[in-house]
Each structure stands twice: as C-alpha cells, then as structure tokens.
Amino acid sequence: MNCEDIKLHFFDYLTQRLDDELHKKVESHLKACKACQKELEELRRLLRLLDIAKPPCLPEDFAEKVMERIETEFPTKESLRQRWLNAVSHFLRPIPTLATAVIILVILIVYQNIYSPKKEVIPRKIEITTLNPIKLTTDNISISLSHLKDLISSFDGKIIKEEGVNSGIKLTVYLPQEKESSFLNALKSIGEVQIKENYRDKNGRIIILLLSNKKRNA
Numbered sequence: 001m002n003c004e005d006i007k008l009h010f011f012d013y014l015t016q017r018l019d020d021e022l023h024k025k026v027e028s029h030l031k032a033c034k035a036c037q038k039e040l041e042e043l044r045r046l047l048r049l050l051d052i053a054k055p056p057c058l059p060e061d062f063a064e065k066v067m068e069r070i071e072t073e074f075p076t077k078e079s080l081r082q083r084w085l086n087a088v089s090h091f092l093r094p095i096p097t098l099a100t101a102v103i104i105l106v107i108l109i110v111y112q113n114i115y116s117p118k119k120e121v122i123p124r125k126i127e128i129t130t131l132n133p134i135k136l137t138t139d140n141i142s143i144s145l146s147h148l149k150d151l152i153s154s155f156d157g158k159i160i161k162e163e164g165v166n167s168g169i170k171l172t173v174y175l176p177q178e179k180e181s182s183f184l185n186a187l188k189s190i191g192e193v194q195i196k197e198n199y200r201d202k203n204g205r206i207i208i209l210l211l212s213n214k215k216r217n218a
Contacts, residue, residue, distance in 0.1 A: 133207040138191030
C-alpha cells in the first residue's frame with residue numbers, strides 16, 4: 001500500500017475501526033514513512049481540538065446585526081457572497097478562530113443552498129457486480145477443510161472468516177496476490193474446482209465455498 005492508500009485509513013486507524021490485518025498494514029507503513037507519521041499526528045491534534053472545542057453562544061439578534069453590518073459597511077458593488085463573509089468576519093473577531101471557521105462554513109453552506117442556481121443532476125450509472133465464490137466440491141468436507149487450511153497456510157495466506165452455510169462451509173481468505181494463480185491451481189488437488197469471475201469480495205479477499213458431493217447430488 002502506498003501513502004495515498006494509507007491516508008484513506010487514518011481516521012479509522014485513530015478511532016480503532018480497522019480490522020487486525022489492515023491495522024497491521026497501516027502500522028507497518030507508518031514505521032517506515034516519516035511523511036505519513038507527520039500527517040497522522042496533525043490529524044490527531046485536529047481531532048483533539050474538535051473534542052474540546054465548544055460552539056459559541058450567539059445572541060438572538062445575531063442574523064439581524066450581520067445584515068445591518070452588510071448594508072452599512074460594504075459597497076453594493078461587492079458580491080453578495082463576499083459581503084456576507086466580510087460582515088461575518090468583522091462580527092466574529094472576538095470569537096476563537098476554530099469556532100469562527102465553523103460558523104463561516106455553515107454560512108457558506110446556507111448561501112449555496114439559497115442563492116446558487118440549481119444544477120441538473122445527471123443520474124450516475126450504477127454497476128452491480130455479482131459475487132461468485134470459488135466452488136470446491138469434495139467427498140468429505142471435514143478432511144478437505146483440513147487440507148484446504150494447510151494449503152492456504154503454505155501459500156502465506158490467512159483465513160479471515162469461516163462460517164457454515166446450507167450448502168457447506170464458506171471461507172473468506174486473504175492471499176498474497178503474487179501467489180494467487182498458483183494457489184488456484186493447487187486447489188485441484190483437494191477436489192473438483194469451479195472458478196468464475198468476481199470471486200473476491202469488496203476488500204479483495206478470496207471467497208471459497210466448500211461443498212459436499214453428497215449434498216450436490218441430492
């Protein structure tokens with residue numbers, strides 16, 4: 001994983017939301033990358049500030065005073081957006097910087113919703129990909145499961161999840177990409193293999209469905 005990939009997981013890393021495998025990858029990258037260490041620390045400090053920051057208590061006539069300042073202190077030639085920003089900036093000088101930034105951001109959002117022209121929304125084409133697990137059919141599931149676990153381990157793989165399903169046993173497997181082709185060929189030594197496209201989940205892990213010949217024939 002490169003720096004850009006790692007940065008996508010910074011927030012989940014700090015909030016302890018990553019699974020063990022991804023957590024270890026992020027930590028391994030951070031040990032060797034000073035730039036990512038620095039950026040992570042900046043994010044950590046920002047989260048601490050947000051934890052302790054309290055929203056300012058605004059007076060009831062806040063909006064009225066802002067509009068009065070707009071009308072009295074700024075030329076009409078200025079854009080409405082700039083007049084809003086300038087007025088609010090003057091009015092909020094006594095308020096801490098972080099709180100001021102939050103209020104200005106809220107006002108910008110309100111401005112966009114009220115004054116910006118509505119753009120035509122073009123529906124995006126949604127592609128639905130069907131997951132097709134690798135089907136490994138065998139005479140004895142228990143024995144084959146043991147052989148399959150040994151095979152996964154021999155290719156430096158790891159079973160992330162194992163669950164029983166109506167038709168057999170479903171395995172979610174992490175495997176180094178460079179060893180995947182050899183691993184798929186080696187599955188033939190355990191039983192009958194059926195491989196279609198899209199046998200990986202959204203996280204890139206291989207899904208294997210271990211089936212029994214008896215259930216299939218029944």
